Amino acid sequence: xxxxxxxxxxxxxxxxxxxxxxxxxxxxxxxxxxxxxxxxxxxxxxxxxxxxxxxxxxxxxxxxxxxxxxxxxxxxxxxxxxxxxxxxxxxxxxxxxxxxxxxxxxxxxxxxxxxxxxxxxxxxxxxxxxxxxxxxxxxxxxxxxxxxxxxxxxxxxxxxxxxxxxxxxxxxxxxxxxxxxxxxxxxxxxxxxxxxxxxxxxxxxxxxxxxxxxxxxxxxxxxxxxxxxxxxxxxxxxxxxxxxxxxxxxxxxxxxxxxxxxxxxxxxxxxxxxxxxxxxxxxxxxxxxxxxxxxxxx
Numbered sequence: 001x002x003x004x005x006x007x008x009x010x011x012x013x014x015x016x017x018x019x020x021x022x023x024x025x026x027x028x029x030x031x032x033x034x035x036x037x038x039x040x041x042x043x044x045x046x047x048x049x050x051x052x053x054x055x056x057x058x059x060x061x062x063x064x065x066x067x068x069x070x071x072x073x074x075x076x077x078x079x080x081x082x083x084x085x086x087x088x089x090x091x092x093x094x095x096x097x098x099x100x101x102x103x104x105x106x107x108x109x110x111x112x113x114x115x116x117x118x119x120x121x122x123x124x125x126x127x128x129x130x131x132x133x134x135x136x137x138x139x140x141x142x143x144x145x146x147x148x149x150x151x152x153x154x155x156x157x158x159x160x161x162x163x164x165x166x167x168x169x170x171x172x173x174x175x176x177x178x179x180x181x182x183x184x185x186x187x188x189x190x191x192x193x194x195x196x197x198x199x200x201x202x203x204x205x206x207x208x209x210x211x212x213x214x215x216x217x218x219x220x221x222x223x224x225x226x227x228x229x230x231x232x233x234x235x236x237x238x239x240x241x242x243x244x245x246x247x248x249x250x251x252x253x254x255x256x257x258x259x260x261x262x263x264x265x266x267x268x269x270x271x272x273x274x275x276x277x278x279x280x281x282x283x284x285x286x287x288x289x290x291x292x293x294x295x296x297x298x
Contacts, residue, residue: 001153002163002176003029003269004256006146006237007277008244008296011263014278018043019132019140021277025266026128026147028273033151036162037131038113038123040172040239043142045117050077050091051169053099054114054121056159057086062110064088070106071099082120084135089120096169111160111197116170118142118241123162143298146239148174155200165206170241173209175202176269177234177254185229205230209238220295223247227291237267245295252290259283265296 005025009015018041026039046052055064064080068090072078078099082089092099096115103110114121122135128149132138148163155161164172179185182201185208190196194207205226212222219238223245226236235254238245246267248256259266259274261283268274271285288294 001032001151001254003032003149003273004147004174004176004235004237004267005029005269005273006174006239006244006246006267007144008265009143009263010265014263015043015143016141018142018145019136019138022145022147023128023132023138024276025268025273026149027132028275029149029269030128032269033149034127035150035152035157036123036125036159037128037147037149038121038162038164039131039137039145039147040114040119040121040164040166041137041140041142042118042144042170042239042241043120043140046091050093051096051099051115051117052081052120053090053092053103053112054119054166055088055090056111056113056124057088057107058109060086062086062088064090067107067110071102087122087124087135113159114164114166114172116166116241119166119170119172121164121166121172123164124159125157125162144239144244146172146174146237153178155198160198161200163202165200165203167203167207168210168213171206171210171213172239173202173206174237175205175234177232177249179204179230179232179234181231205234205236219243219245220293223293227293235269242298243295245293246288247293248288248290250290252288256288257285258288258294259285
């Protein structure tokens with residue numbers, strides 16, 4: 001039931017290979033979830049006072065340049081840096097709230113699947129191989145990435161329901177498992193003003209973590225709160241601009257393998273997804289124990 005992978009590169013000489021290394025890791029787990037797949041990649045940061053927005057349109061061939069010009073007419077520079085038919089990465093100056101409100105008014109059928117200074121998100125219906133090829137993931141240079149291949153069990157197979165969930169700047173989450181009390185936590189977050197895009201239980205965890213970070217928790221503390229408040233069977237991989245973290249529930253029945261060398265930290269639902277990494281034979285390989293929170297920082 002779903003597969004997750006992640007790669008946190010410590011060695012700067014490997015940054016040019018991020019996409020090349022991460023793509024086969026995700027493709028190796030296709031059998032764990034053929035419905036949809038996605039990846040959050042962290043690389044070159046947007047210029048000062050700019051953010052990158054990962055956009056997905058209901059239209060197959062939206063004129064992204066025209067949309068950028070329309071969005072820029074009100075409040076400054078908006079530019080398209082990558083585009084793939086219904087998907088584009090757009091950079092825009094100013095606060096995220098201003099851009100997001102303007103986009104919702106100007107192009108309500110365009111969805112924001114992620115944003116931040118360093119993160120780009122590509123997710124869609126299809127297998128990992130199809131998604132990685134469709135969005136040229138192998139060509140991406142950067143220092144960190146997380147990926148997911150989904151077997152839908154409790155909500156629709158759509159781009160919006162696929163992972164990663166990225167509810168806040170440079171925050172990404174992928175999840176293997178299910179939460180039994182997500183409806184209760186969703187209502188509580190909604191009562192506090194939180195907006196949801198889907199009925200997916202994983203989105204609840206992502207928005208819960210975002211809320212904890214806004215309240216002042218560091219990522220490790222936020223994940224320890226997940227252990228206290230969420231019921232179910234789950235393994236989570238969560239990334240921010242500077243951190244990379246994993247946690248498993250008290251029963252740890254959803255698999256995860258961690259391989260660490262001086263050059264990288266790599267995680268995957270199954271070891272064979274790590275087998276193509278350089279130096280994997282010398283890596284320290286372990287399985288995180290129940291309720292252990294592991295955080296790596298840049």
